[in-house]
Amino acid sequence: xxxxxxxxxxxxxxxxxxxxxFSGALMQCLVIPIQLDLPELLGTDAGxxxxxxxxxxxxAAVTMPVTGRLADMYGKKRILVASAAILVVGSAVxxxxxxxxxxxxxxxxxxMAMGYIPVAISMVREVAPPEKxxxxxxxxxxxxxxxxxxxxxxxxxxxxxxxxxxxxxxSAVLALVIWALTILxxxxxxxxHPAHIDVVGIIGLAIGLSSALIGVSKxxxxxxxxxxxxxxxxxxxxxxxxxxxxxxRHHDPLVDLRTTASRPVLFTNLAALLIGxxxxxxxxxxxxxxxxxxETGFGLGQSILAAGLWMAPGGLMMMxxxxxxxxxxxxxxxxxxxxxxxVVIAAGYxxxxxxxxxxxxxMVASLIASAGVGIGYAAMPTLILDNVPAAEAGSSVGVxxxxxxxxxxxAGAVMAAIMTSKTVEFAGTAIPSKTAFQICFVVGxxxxxxxxxxxxxxxxxxxxxxxxxxxxxxxxxxxxDGNPVSGELPEGDLVPAPSR
Numbered sequence: 001x002x003x004x005x006x007x008x009x010x011x012x013x014x015x016x017x018x019x020x021x022f023s024g025a026l027m028q029c030l031v032i033p034i035q036l037d038l039p040e041l042l043g044t045d046a047g048x049x050x051x052x053x054x055x056x057x058x059x060a061a062v063t064m065p066v067t068g069r070l071a072d073m074y075g076k077k078r079i080l081v082a083s084a085a086i087l088v089v090g091s092a093v094x095x096x097x098x099x100x101x102x103x104x105x106x107x108x109x110x111x112m113a114m115g116y117i118p119v120a121i122s123m124v125r126e127v128a129p130p131e132k133x134x135x136x137x138x139x140x141x142x143x144x145x146x147x148x149x150x151x152x153x154x155x156x157x158x159x160x161x162x163x164x165x166x167x168x169x170x171s172a173v174l175a176l177v178i179w180a181l182t183i184l185x186x187x188x189x190x191x192x193h194p195a196h197i198d199v200v201g202i203i204g205l206a207i208g209l210s211s212a213l214i215g216v217s218k219x220x221x222x223x224x225x226x227x228x229x230x231x232x233x234x235x236x237x238x239x240x241x242x243x244x245x246x247x248x249r250h251h252d253p254l255v256d257l258r259t260t261a262s263r264p265v266l267f268t269n270l271a272a273l274l275i276g277x278x279x280x281x282x283x284x285x286x287x288x289x290x291x292x293x294x295e296t297g298f299g300l301g302q303s304i305l306a307a308g309l310w311m312a313p314g315g316l317m318m319m320x321x322x323x324x325x326x327x328x329x330x331x332x333x334x335x336x337x338x339x340x341x342x343v344v345i346a347a348g349y350x351x352x353x354x355x356x357x358x359x360x361x362x363m364v365a366s367l368i369a370s371a372g373v374g375i376g377y378a379a380m381p382t383l384i385l386d387n388v389p390a391a392e393a394g395s396s397v398g399v400x401x402x403x404x405x406x407x408x409x410x411a412g413a414v415m416a417a418i419m420t421s422k423t424v425e426f427a428g429t430a431i432p433s434k435t436a437f438q439i440c441f442v443v444g445x446x447x448x449x450x451x452x453x454x455x456x457x458x459x460x461x462x463x464x465x466x467x468x469x470x471x472x473x474x475x476x477x478x479x480x481d482g483n484p485v486s487g488e489l490p491e492g493d494l495v496p497a498p499s500r
Contacts, residue, residue: 014127021116030151034164047221050221056111058209062205079119080116087178118394121397146318205243210236215230264459267455276404277407278448281414282366285437321370329379344376351364
């Protein structure tokens with residue numbers, strides 16, 4: 001065990017991993033309050049400025065499975081430190097930029113730093129005592145939602161009262177703190193599994209994912225039948241199919257598709273896609289309804305800052321329900337917990353259908369949906385980690401995070417299509433109608449209910465795998481079930497107990 005791990009308790013280590021994940025999620029919200037002003041701020045047109053969000057999304061989607069794989073190969077702490085350092089650089093570049101190209105470079109680097117989150121989740125199992133591992137995974141998972149929910153009002157306040165550059169200087173300072181804490185507090189765990197880097201796999205994944213996601217995210221503005229939309233989506237799918245063949249034939253694949261295709265992992269990832277869709281739907285629709293002018297007859301006339309403040313309690317609700325999720329996972333299993341979480345999210349949308357006449361009503365609906373997110377998001381990485389080899393923990397959690405990102409991207413495209421197809425005239429401009437918002441709520445509920453059903457298809461585990469810390473030379477060590485654990489391992493390593 002490293003000297004670092006002797007000085008700091010598991011609670012302190014988990015707190016650092018939570019803080020890093022929280023800051024990574026918060027970073028994604030930074031441009032939302034200023035997105036309408038970006039063309040003027042960067043001296044460009046609206047279409048080009050929209051890449052400030054798209055570029056970060058694409059970078060995060062590609063990077064998460066890659067960093068997960070690198071963490072499996074070289075050790076998780078090294079990748080956590082590198083991801084935090086990338087976030088420092090990306091935030092500083094964005095903060096110093098007043099032109100589009102350097103700003104986009106900074107945003108791409110910020111997106112790449114999102115690889116910190118799945119690696120942090122997969123590492124929790126290695127540093128937490130066995131009896132606290134489930135709760136720790138739940139806590140780190142919940143911080144993703146909390147960062148997103150609290151980030152919007154914080155970013156709106158800084159943009160209004162300080163400057164838009166201040167948003168990214170804040171991100172840079174937080175990233176620097178995360179980088180230092182990760183170096184000082186997070187231990188060097190013996191978790192590396194040396195292998196060859198699949199460079200072709202990384203390039204293929206980057207090209208295929210980027211092309212497909214660009215087509216989906218830009219479909220509403222380009223037109224869904226436009227040649228560029230069809231070309232990017234179809235081209236991306238073709239590249240991903242070729243990439244899949246390469247992965248199946250490679251001796252050290254970036255993503256082990258055989259493991260990914262196993263029923264527990266496959267259904268967990270499909271549920272992640274649908275639940276990610278459902279979570280993002282409320283994040284897109286509710287703020288727009290809050291900010292719509294009251295003169296429309298259904299808008300609630302809130303400022304960006306006020307809308308963010310009405311949404312912020314949802315983030316706290318996610319954190320509050322993280323320990324609830326942990327208890328549910330322990331008592332009834334992660335499979336049923338994930339399904340319950342999805343049903344609760346759907347219930348939030350149903351409530352929103354009947355309560356959309358005042359900000360506090362939408363806040364109630366958002367609180368219900370956020371409770372579901374807090375329950376479900378903790379169950380997903382637990383299901384993944386319980387069903388993949390230790391050598392693939394990081395990459396498998398990264399793929400699960402990728403599936404959630406794909407769900408959020410599709411949600412953005414679907415919500416935009418609905419909003420633009422059901423409009424009314426207001427002040428000479430076409431705006432989404434009340435019916436459009438209601439349809440969005442129905443679609444969000446349907447997606448999460450589908451996710452709940454898919455979660456029920458995940459096989460029940462036939463046995464539990466217990467994990468124990470084994471001190472060097474302790475040949476009489478036993479797991480928590482009383483089974484003997486033999487063999488010498490570096491102090492602090494985790495080993496699976498014999499299956500029951």
